[in-house]
Amino acid sequence: MVADAPFRFDVLTLFPGLFEGFLGESLIGKAVEEGRIAIGLHDWRPFAENKHGRVDDAPFGGGAGMVLAPGPVVRMLDQVDDRAARAEGTAAPRRVLLSPAGRPFDQAAAQRFASGSGLVLLCGRYEGFDARVEDEVDELLSLGDYVLNGGEVAAMVVIEAVARLLPGVIGNAASLGEESHAAGLLEAPHYTRPRDFRGREVPEILLSGDHGKVAAWRHEQALRRTAERRPELHAAWLRDHPPPPPKRQRKPRRKTAAPERDDA
Numbered sequence: 001m002v003a004d005a006p007f008r009f010d011v012l013t014l015f016p017g018l019f020e021g022f023l024g025e026s027l028i029g030k031a032v033e034e035g036r037i038a039i040g041l042h043d044w045r046p047f048a049e050n051k052h053g054r055v056d057d058a059p060f061g062g063g064a065g066m067v068l069a070p071g072p073v074v075r076m077l078d079q080v081d082d083r084a085a086r087a088e089g090t091a092a093p094r095r096v097l098l099s100p101a102g103r104p105f106d107q108a109a110a111q112r113f114a115s116g117s118g119l120v121l122l123c124g125r126y127e128g129f130d131a132r133v134e135d136e137v138d139e140l141l142s143l144g145d146y147v148l149n150g151g152e153v154a155a156m157v158v159i160e161a162v163a164r165l166l167p168g169v170i171g172n173a174a175s176l177g178e179e180s181h182a183a184g185l186l187e188a189p190h191y192t193r194p195r196d197f198r199g200r201e202v203p204e205i206l207l208s209g210d211h212g213k214v215a216a217w218r219h220e221q222a223l224r225r226t227a228e229r230r231p232e233l234h235a236a237w238l239r240d241h242p243p244p245p246p247k248r249q250r251k252p253r254r255k256t257a258a259p260e261r262d263d264a
């Protein structure tokens, strides 16, 4: 158990069972066990306004699919993240609605979330939420330009990307700064034993024991990989890291003749 309060993830989902394996295994399972993160799963069916527990309804204007009604989910949202407390305190968790129409998720967003106090993640299903639910959240977040069946897998991605940035979750925190996207570049390639795998050898420099040269090689590889695989990231990195201006050569001083004295 750690002394600080755990970082809280509250997930609003109609399918909490989908999270079972994910939350019990590997680094996330360990982080939960050690009290570094806390995860609440909240099914809002109990807030349904009908005796059948239905939380979806037909769309106004017609069309295929069902829409998640605003009442039940927003009542659950207010219970999970109390509005009054939210208005008082500055440390309110961020309410994030998962949607293919949201802002694309990236490492910068993960870092921004990790520096906050907690996250409330809303997972849609069917045709998604009634549009008025969007007014109740801080932002809409997309995993990418494709459509999933529900927001649960997207929520797991966000939890994993954010949790690994929190203190103590990853064993070797120093490695976080060198990872892909941490500083706008892709990471340099890694190698382990054997030295020769099917005729492809580990670059000699990695066996040299010269840490300075290895670091310089890795940086050069990171730049090269980024340029080849993600030219748009490389261009952005170059914009943010302009080469230093060339050093100005000092002009040799011209010797000036001493003025002639005419008082001799």
Ligand SMILES: C[S@@+](CC[C@H](N)C(=O)[O-])C[C@H]1O[C@@H](n2cnc3c(N)ncnc32)[C@H](O)[C@@H]1O
Binding pocket: 097, 098, 099, 100, 101, 122, 123, 124, 125, 126, 127, 128, 129, 141, 142, 143, 144, 145, 146, 147, 148, 149, 150, 151, 152, 154
């Ligand atoms: C079938 S989708 C609804 C798609 C919606 N009708 C549309 O075209 O934008 C159901 C739910 O899955 C989640 N979802 C689907 N694709 C997603 C994505 N790319 N990123 C984040 N969440 C996504 C959202 O929570 C969404 O409400």
